[in-house]
Amino acid sequence: MSGINDYIDNEVKGNDVVLFMKGTPGFPQCGFSGQVVQILDYIGADYKGVNVLDSAELRQGIKEYSNWPTIPQLYVKGEFVGGCDIIREMFQAGELQTFLVEKGVSVKGAA
Numbered sequence: 180m181s182g183i184n185d186y187i188d189n190e191v192k193g194n195d196v197v198l199f200m201k202g203t204p205g206f207p208q209c210g211f212s213g214q215v216v217q218i219l220d221y222i223g224a225d226y227k228g229v230n231v232l233d234s235a236e237l238r239q240g241i242k243e244y245s246n247w248p249t250i251p252q253l254y255v256k257g258e259f260v261g262g263c264d265i266i267r268e269m270f271q272a273g274e275l276q277t278f279l280v281e282k283g284v285s286v287k288g289a290a
């Protein structure tokens with residue numbers, strides 16, 4: 180299992196914003212993942228989507244890595260932020276843009 184952990188660790192630490200999701204940003208395969216994609220696209224955040232449906236090991240591994248039972252999962256600057264509910268609540272409260280800017284992540288325009 181260390182292989183998958185290393186893979187996840189590299190993605191999380193090597194990209195400012197990473198969304199572990201079902202499907203791809205261009206073609207989400209679940210509404211929960213799709214909602215986070217819509218929010219990140221609306222904000223204009225640069226992010227990398229990692230499709231957990233590519234690998235059963237990854238789908239399980241990310242849950243153990245984060246100690247969080249569901250997909251999607253958003254990481255910013257190596258830190259787990261939350262799933263769909265948390266991201267939606269932060270966005271609706273206007274906190275997501277602020278959070279990203281504070282973290283030094285580039286957001287196009289909306290901030």
Ligand SMILES: N[C@@H](CCC(=O)N[C@@H](CS)C(=O)NCC(=O)O)C(=O)O
Pocket residue numbers: 201209211238248249250251261262263264265
């Ligand atoms: N309330 C969750 C919704 C996400 C969710 O329930 N995901 C489920 C269905 S897509 C999941 O990942 N189940 C485990 C799995 O499919 O491996 C959130 O805030 O992110």
Ligand code: FES
Pocket residue numbers: 201208209210211
């Ligand atoms: S894949 Fe069925 S709810 Fe996400």
